[in-house]
Amino acid sequence: MSVPHKVGTVKSKQATNVKAPVAKVVKAAGKKKDEEEATDTAEGEEWMPGKTLVKPPDQLDLTEEELNEEITRVLTANNPNAPQNVVRYGFKEGCYKPIIFVDQMAIHFELEGNLVHKESDEGRRLMAKQAEREEGTGAEKLDNVAKAGEKERKLTNQFNFNERASQTLNNPPRDISCQTEPPPRANFSATANQWEIYDFYVEELKRREKSKEKQEGQVLNKEEDKSKKKIIQAETQSDDITQLAHAAKIIERMVNQNIFDEVAQDFMYFEDAADEFRGEKGTLLPLWKLQYDKAKGLSVTALCWNPKYNDLFAVGLGSYEFTQEERGMLLFYTLKNSSYPEFIFNTTSGVMCVDIHEQLSYLVAVGLHDGCVAVYNLKKKSDQPVYNSTASSGKHRGAVMQVKWQKDDLDSNHNFISVSADGRVVSWTLVKHELVFTDIIKLPATDKVPDDLKDVIATAGTSLDFHKQKDYHFLVATEAGKIHKGSKYYSSKFLETYDAHFMTVSRVRWNPFHPNVFISCGWDWMVKIWDQTIKSPIFTFELKTSVTDVAWAPYSSTIFAAITNDGKSRDHA
Amino acid sequence: MAETGDGKKEDADYKRLQSFPLIRHTDMAEEMRVETMELCVTACEKFASNNENAAKMIKESMDKKFGSSWHVVIGEGFGFEVTHEVKNLLYMFFGGSLAVCVWKCS
Numbered sequence: 200m201s202v203p204h205k206v207g208t209v210k211s212k213q214a215t216n217v218k219a220p221v222a223k224v225v226k227a228a229g230k231k232k233d234e235e236e237a238t239d240t241a242e243g244e245e246w247m248p249g250k251t252l253v254k255p256p257d258q259l260d261l262t263e264e265e266l267n268e269e270i271t272r273v274l275t276a277n278n279p280n281a282p283q284n285v286v287r288y289g290f291k292e293g294c295y296k297p298i299i300f301v302d303q304m305a306i307h308f309e310l311e312g313n314l315v316h317k318e319s320d321e322g323r324r325l326m327a328k329q330a331e332r333e334e335g336t337g338a339e340k341l342d343n344v345a346k347a348g349e350k351e352r353k354l355t356n357q358f359n360f361n362e363r364a365s366q367t368l369n370n371p372p373r374d375i376s377c378q379t380e381p382p383p384r385a386n387f388s389a390t391a392n393q394w395e396i397y398d399f400y401v402e403e404l405k406r407r408e409k410s411k412e413k414q415e416g417q418v419l420n421k422e423e424d425k426s427k428k429k430i431i432q433a434e435t436q437s438d439d440i441t442q443l444a445h446a447a448k449i450i451e452r453m454v455n456q457n458i459f460d461e462v463a464q465d466f467m468y469f470e471d472a473a474d475e476f477r478g479e480k481g482t483l484l485p486l487w488k489l490q491y492d493k494a495k496g497l498s499v500t501a502l503c504w505n506p507k508y509n510d511l512f513a514v515g516l517g518s519y520e521f522t523q524e525e526r527g528m529l530l531f532y533t534l535k536n537s538s539y540p541e542f543i544f545n546t547t548s549g550v551m552c553v554d555i556h557e558q559l560s561y562l563v564a565v566g567l568h569d570g571c572v573a574v575y576n577l578k579k580k581s582d583q584p585v586y587n588s589t590a591s592s593g594k595h596r597g598a599v600m601q602v603k604w605q606k607d608d609l610d611s612n613h614n615f616i617s618v619s620a621d622g623r624v625v626s627w628t629l630v631k632h633e634l635v636f637t638d639i640i641k642l643p644a645t646d647k648v649p650d651d652l653k654d655v656i657a658t659a660g661t662s663l664d665f666h667k668q669k670d671y672h673f674l675v676a677t678e679a680g681k682i683h684k685g686s687k688y689y690s691s692k693f694l695e696t697y698d699a700h701f702m703t704v705s706r707v708r709w710n711p712f713h714p715n716v717f718i719s720c721g722w723d724w725m726v727k728i729w730d731q732t733i734k735s736p737i738f739t740f741e742l743k744t745s746v747t748d749v750a751w752a753p754y755s756s757t758i759f760a761a762i763t764n765d766g767k768s769r770d771h772a
Numbered sequence: 773m774a775e776t777g778d779g780k781k782e783d784a785d786y787k788r789l790q791s792f793p794l795i796r797h798t799d800m801a802e803e804m805r806v807e808t809m810e811l812c813v814t815a816c817e818k819f820a821s822n823n824e825n826a827a828k829m830i831k832e833s834m835d836k837k838f839g840s841s842w843h844v845v846i847g848e849g850f851g852f853e854v855t856h857e858v859k860n861l862l863y864m865f866f867g868g869s870l871a872v873c874v875w876k877c878s
Contacts (some may be wrong), residue, residue: 384877385859388853389797391871396848399865403794 218584233605278303452535459537489514491540497528501553507560510534512543517549517568529553529565529575544575544582554615556604566599572617572627579617586634588627601663606670618675620659625687640685640693642677658661662707668714676704682719684731697734700725706748712756720746726761726771740771796871797863803873804838808862812872814844820867823847842877847871 221748252456281303286295309416315322456463501515516528527549531542549568556562561577565584571594573584586593597620605626622642628635642660659678666672671687672694680702684695699707700721710716720726722745727736744763752758758772791875793813798805799876803823817875819826834842838860848869860876 383858384855384857385799385861386853386855387797387863387875388851389863389873390846390851391873392849393869396865396869399796400794400868592788 213467226519250649276303278305280305317453329671332419353516451539455536455538461535463534489537489540490526491530491543493543497526497549500549500551502567503553503555505531505555505560506557511560513555513563514540515550515553517551527567529563531577542577546573546584546617547571551598552601554602554604556613559613561686562613564602564604564617566602566617566619568598569597570595570597570619570621572599572602574615574629574634586629586632588634588636595621595623595625595660597621600659600661603663603665605665616663616665616673618660618663620678622660622677624660624663624673624675626687639687640691641673641677642683661704664708666709666714667711674707674709674717676707676719678703679702680721680723682707682729695731697729699727699729700734702745705746706750708749708751710756711751711753715754718749718751718759720749720761722746726759742769778786791867793864793866795862795864797861799859799861801859804859805862807837808834808874812862812864812874813866816866816870816872830872834874834876838876841860842876845873 221589234588281301285298285353287298288294290294290417297747317323317326498515498636499514500517501513503513503515505511505512505513510533512532512533514530514532516530517526527546529544529546530540531543532540546565546567547569548571551563551568552566554564556564563575563577565573565575567573572588574586576585583663586710595617599619602615602617604613608614608628612628612630614626616624616626616639618624624639624642626637626639628637661677661678662674662676664674666674673685673687675683675685676699677683680698680700682697682699682704683693684697685693700723702722704719707719708717710718715727715731717731718726718728724745726740726742726744726746726749728738729736740761742761742763746761746763749759749761752760752770755772758770760768760770762768793809795805795809800808812830813831815826815833819829821848827846830845831842834844843854848871850871852873854873854875854877856875856877861870862874864872866868866872
């Protein structure tokens, strides 16, 4: 805003007193200025189309003369805010004295600088510090300089930097808790007394002595082992496996019984409605077919039921062909499990006959094709026979055709009798670990053989049977067709001889009920029933083919069954 | 009198002769059983006169080897009924007159 104006400039002149308060003047000046401003704007806009003069409401109304009066203004260097009548107490005079000189400086703006003169002390100090710093970083900077050529040093500013931060995504936390099952617990209680401890020690010592004895002795008593195991309660792996075997066996039997359920029912109760129409004849229903893979190629040569366990029977396998390979098996089947044999024994040569002891049903005697006899113990787990006859211990020179257990002798040793193709009837006794043989009798040679050769060529015995009541009487049938009745105590001669058949007698059996009657069958197609007192047969049956086996029915004295070579079985009454 | 006295002495000697460690009842695994039995024998022989220290030794060793919270009782005349973790109990006799019962239950 410029004060001098063309039209209507007002110059106010006021006599200013130095000591007078300046505030009024300022205010007045302010007002005037306001006026001037108002008129200025009014004047500035006068050349603009027709605006009327606007007067502020508190403007002094002055006449035109007064308006044109020139007022001079004087600018002085006096500070209007500075106090003009300052008094100070003077101790010298003891009264207030006015101070004439008052500071007139009014500070409008103040800024403290940080420039330091080079030559001053502080300046020199700072220069020295800077020099040190530069020396320290001089080496690097020299390198940089050397590398990049001439470079100006960059002064790092502490206050000028960038801060950057970032946060990766954190997966939200989740609570999971779990409780394991506590280990299983059991209760146990006992009492610890002096006498209990003592008793237990004594028992233990006894047990140890017994076990020492047993190691020297023969048979191990399994019950004691079990009781030992109970006390120690050591769980070994073998126990687990045997228990598994036992369970598996039971399951196998159950499965088999389920499969063959109908057959088992037939076994128990077999009533064929067609029987009524057949008249005298009945029907024979084959129930089970028992097969064993490894026994293929072997023919069944012997069968024997177990007297104690009604469903267990023994099968002897061998071959009738003498030129075939020597191999044999002894199998035990049970009707409860018709798919697999219970016990399997491999023998060195074909089995010809099997017999199971009446009382001790685990003792099995077998006669082999090579003339050996062997005794197996079913209770033992081993595959080997308990007793075996060897060449030195008097084995037969021909195939053993029949073996039969006898009652225990006076020394309570088990014994059995065998008859074989070499014509000898031998009694074997089980003594400790050996088989001791005793020749009972030798079959006499046939008449056809010339006298000098009678001792050499023997007649083969084919069948042997002992009387049910009189144990010492036995019947021996021969290949020559004769049946001899002999006695165990009478070793040189036979009691009786019957001319039974023209060809080999394949089987002779006593009647289980009638003390005098026996039956025989031979390859000459005939089955004959005899009374031992009469030399000729009571009954004779002619079947169309050679008869290989005949047996009495165990429940009736008048029924027998016969098997012929054409594969048929007949029951006769 | 002298004879009966000797008889008694023999009896006692006889008992001492059978001082081998004898397991009365256990359901531990084989290895654990053997180790524990040996430890008990060692402890009882070491602290023959002080059952408490023997028991302490057994308990601390068992805790270190097989995990926490084993309990051990050693004595000549006591009865007990305990709940134990299955396969972690040993009850044995030793020295003809000492009975040791070791079980785990946390």
